[in-house]
Amino acid sequence: MRFFDPHIHVASRTTDDLDAMAKAGIRGIIEPAFWMGQPRTQLGAYIDYFSALVGWERFRASQFGIAHYCAIGLNSKEANNEGLAKDVLQLVPRFALKEGVVAIGEIGYDEITAAEEFAYEWQLDFAHRHDMVVMVHSPHRDKKRGIRRSIELAKHHGVPMEKLVIDHNNEETVEDVLEAGAWAAFTIYPHTKMGSERMVELVRKYGPKQIIVDSSADWGISDPLSVPKTAALMLQRGISAEAVELVTWKNALDAYAQSGQIDVESLYQSPQIDQRTFFSDNSVLRGQQPRVDAPIPN
Amino acid sequence: MNTRDFLRELAARTWTPAARTWLERASAEAARGVDDERFCVLFSEASRWVRPKVPLAASEAECARAEKLMPGFSPERWTALEATRAALLFAHKDLERDEGARAVDELFRYADVGEHSALLKALPHLPGPERFLVRAREGARSNMRIAFEAIACDSPYARHWFDAIGWRQLAIKALFIEAPLWRVWGFDERVDAELARMALDLADERRSAGRPINPETWMCLARFAGKRGLESLERELATAGSRGRAGAVLGLARAGELERVRALAATEKDELVRDAVSAALAGRTDQTAFKILDAAAQGVR
Numbered sequence: 370m371r372f373f374d375p376h377i378h379v380a381s382r383t384t385d386d387l388d389a390m391a392k393a394g395i396r397g398i399i400e401p402a403f404w405m406g407q408p409r410t411q412l413g414a415y416i417d418y419f420s421a422l423v424g425w426e427r428f429r430a431s432q433f434g435i436a437h438y439c440a441i442g443l444n445s446k447e448a449n450n451e452g453l454a455k456d457v458l459q460l461v462p463r464f465a466l467k468e469g470v471v472a473i474g475e476i477g478y479d480e481i482t483a484a485e486e487f488a489y490e491w492q493l494d495f496a497h498r499h500d501m502v503v504m505v506h507s508p509h510r511d512k513k514r515g516i517r518r519s520i521e522l523a524k525h526h527g528v529p530m531e532k533l534v535i536d537h538n539n540e541e542t543v544e545d546v547l548e549a550g551a552w553a554a555f556t557i558y559p560h561t562k563m564g565s566e567r568m569v570e571l572v573r574k575y576g577p578k579q580i581i582v583d584s585s586a587d588w589g590i591s592d593p594l595s596v597p598k599t600a601a602l603m604l605q606r607g608i609s610a611e612a613v614e615l616v617t618w619k620n621a622l623d624a625y626a627q628s629g630q631i632d633v634e635s636l637y638q639s640p641q642i643d644q645r646t647f648f649s650d651n652s653v654l655r656g657q658q659p660r661v662d663a664p665i666p667n
Numbered sequence: 668m669n670t671r672d673f674l675r676e677l678a679a680r681t682w683t684p685a686a687r688t689w690l691e692r693a694s695a696e697a698a699r700g701v702d703d704e705r706f707c708v709l710f711s712e713a714s715r716w717v718r719p720k721v722p723l724a725a726s727e728a729e730c731a732r733a734e735k736l737m738p739g740f741s742p743e744r745w746t747a748l749e750a751t752r753a754a755l756l757f758a759h760k761d762l763e764r765d766e767g768a769r770a771v772d773e774l775f776r777y778a779d780v781g782e783h784s785a786l787l788k789a790l791p792h793l794p795g796p797e798r799f800l801v802r803a804r805e806g807a808r809s810n811m812r813i814a815f816e817a818i819a820c821d822s823p824y825a826r827h828w829f830d831a832i833g834w835r836q837l838a839i840k841a842l843f844i845e846a847p848l849w850r851v852w853g854f855d856e857r858v859d860a861e862l863a864r865m866a867l868d869l870a871d872e873r874r875s876a877g878r879p880i881n882p883e884t885w886m887c888l889a890r891f892a893g894k895r896g897l898e899s900l901e902r903e904l905a906t907a908g909s910r911g912r913a914g915a916v917l918g919l920a921r922a923g924e925l926e927r928v929r930a931l932a933a934t935e936k937d938e939l940v941r942d943a944v945s946a947a948l949a950g951r952t953d954q955t956a957f958k959i960l961d962a963a964a965q966g967v968r
Contacts, residue, residue, distance in 0.1 A: 416776070416777070420777065420778075420779075423779035423780070424778075424779055424780050424783070424811070425811070427779075427780060428780060428811050459704075462704070462708050463704060463707050463708060463711070463777045464711075464777065466708060466711050466712045466715065467711040467714065467779045467782070468711075468714040468719050468779060468781050469779075629715070
């Protein structure tokens, strides 16, 4: 099977992870801009981070036959440093219209503060002006209210619901999102957000329409193979192959391809890997024989 | 006609009506004067109007024309988007002044992979190309081959502006990342004894590690091969595969060892090595002779 993981912070994953992801059938990923586990203190750190998302990280993933897209935005946690946040927002236009940027994200609420709301609304306006998809991070604490408010404000700023993805949903929030007509994404995390087993039951109950599964794997305990693993469990538990394909591949593509930045046709073809496109003394390959033109077994 | 107008002309025929309208509007804005942030947004937005990765598809005649306009410049491997971005860049009002140099530097600062490639390819066509040497050297240090080749290959930039240290590093880096060294314009004019020494050290290092030697390594010896170089070439002939031996044959010819090459002509069975022998005996020993190794590079190291 082939998979699309529309939320993974792959900058903090190793080449072993990328290799395992490719072997598991992951053909495309989206890396939304987020924080790095601790708040950044200067503007330059954001410039270099955004640059890596559209540069080195894309190149690194391509070495494993994985198409890398990204979302650009100021995240909610760091929006609370108001002085710096204003400068970071000024950076958003410089990066958001680049090749392969499929959305503004991940933006939204963390503690639902006024500063977070300022950054969220500023970026909703930008997305609306440029007809972009919006990827919303929903808060861990007071999630239900955070999601309702996120949807309300997105509507208020003219973002069409088919261009709105609300992420990190759970059993308590999914109905609000589906009823609004937005995409409901679920992050499969070991221990915390949502497990594969619960995800199977959610798809059984609500069907596959508007539902998206992702890993949100990052620098914490998380699993870059969440999407293929959850797909395997769904099949094993009797969810139809069509439904599994929708929630682990096609829905996310439909949502984010609205950006015009995803070459969907090429994702359907078997990826060709040519690691000779870069390797050297100081790069992903260090003396190994490069894999050339090896198709990903599916 | 200068290369700026020429590139714009090549780009223009790839534009859809919508792309043309956008580019003309954006160019007019740049020509009136824009702040750096706005210019950066326009430069990145080009990818939303011209599809990335579509070749510019310059004809042979056009490539020959390019070489006449600016020796060392070839649009052969440019994309339509790169040429479009170059056209936008050339439209900037203050290109010749410090404000223009700063605007270009800001583009580099915020560039993604595709923009980096376009900027580096455009550098020799800007007024005062030496103003951007720091960025060019960065490109030649890049591990992203697309960026490296944008400055190193089919461009006169490095030949004219890199000092000896930068030039030799570029050559050895090309060997590391297997970028086509024969496409580094002006290479033959700037081979020196020090580069030959560095290439021979690299060959030894690879042999000690039990790894194959990039056959373009032998391009770096030329008339500076010396005794050490000739020994290394003979060892390659005795031990390497088809590409390595073909490269060594060209290396021998470049070192003036035509008698040795003639002797190989009588016994050699391998087709690629025979091609190298024929080229050498026909006097084709300049850097472009190594082009025959390109096709054989697919799937082999």
